[in-house]
Amino acid sequence: MPNAFYFIRLIHGVTRKPCPGERVWDAGQLVRGSVVRFLRARNQQGYDIYLLPYAEQCNAGYILIDLDHATADVLPRMRANGHEPCVVLQSSPGHLQAWIRVSTIPLEPALATAVSKQLARTYGGDLASTNGCHL
C-alpha cells in the first residue's frame, strides 16, 4: 500500500487499551529495523498493531473491508467485479482483511465511508468497520 505516511496504533489484545501515543511514520521509518523490532516487541507484549495509510483528515484512497464471515469465493468475486484488493491479510484462520485502492488522491471521509459500505454490503464485510478512516 504505497503512501507517504502511515498512522500506527497499538491496542492491547486483552484490555483493548491503546499504547500511549499515536504515531504517524513515513514509509522509510516504517521499514527501519529498529522500528520493526519496536513493533514486534510491543506485539509480543500483547498489543495488536493497526496500520492505516495516512492523509490527515482524509482517507488516503485505500478502503478496508473486514471479511470475517466471507464465503470462500469472495476474492475471485472481487477480482471479477473489478474490485481487486491490493492487499489481503489473514489476521487469524478464516478471517481476512482486504484493502482496496480506489484513488491515488485523498478522499473525503464521507465518500470513503460510502464506498466502504457499498463494498462491505456487496461482499459480506463487517458493516461496523466501514468508517472511511477505520483502522
Place this chain on the structure above:
Amino acid sequence: LAGFTNQKLHRRTATGYAPWVKIVEAHAGIAPAAQELLHSATQRIAQQSAAVRDTTYYLSRVGNPSTTITAHGAARIYQSWTERWRIRERFPQPDWSIIDLWLARKLLAMHVSTAQVEAILRLGSPNFPRHHGDPEGYLRRTLARAALPAPRAVCSTQATAHLLPRHATGSDGSNPRGGR
C-alpha cells in the same frame, strides 16, 4: 508481517497460541472498477443530501412544529427519501408500510416532531390509507414502533425479504401493517 501475531484472546488457536498474521496477496495498483465505485458513492451521497435538504426545507416553511405540513411538502419529503433509498429500483412492489416505518425512524432520528412525522406519512405515503381500516391507529403504531431502537440499519439490502408483499411471503407481517 513476519513475526506479527493476532493478540485478541478470542482468536487464539486450539493450543492457546496467538495466530500469525499472514499476507495472502499483495500488489500495487488501483482497482479496475475504482472509478465506478467512486461515481456511485458520490451519487448516493448527493441523493442523501437532497433528501435531508428537502426535509429541512419543507419543515422550515411550516415554522411551528405543531402545525401540519402541506400535502405537497409531505409528498416531496417522502419521495426524496424513496429516491435516496432507491425503493422503486430495488423493490418492484414495495410494502409501503415498511417504507413508512423506515421513514418514520429516519425523521425521528433527525429530531422531527412526532406530529410532523405523522403528517408526512399521512399526506406523503403513496395512496394512504391504502387498505388500512384504522388509519389513525396504524400511524400511531408505526410511530410507536419507529421510536424503538432499529433491529438493524434501515433500508439495508438484507431487509429485502421484509419488503415483499405479505401475500408473497406468507408472513403475518409486522405491527405497522394495520391489520387486525
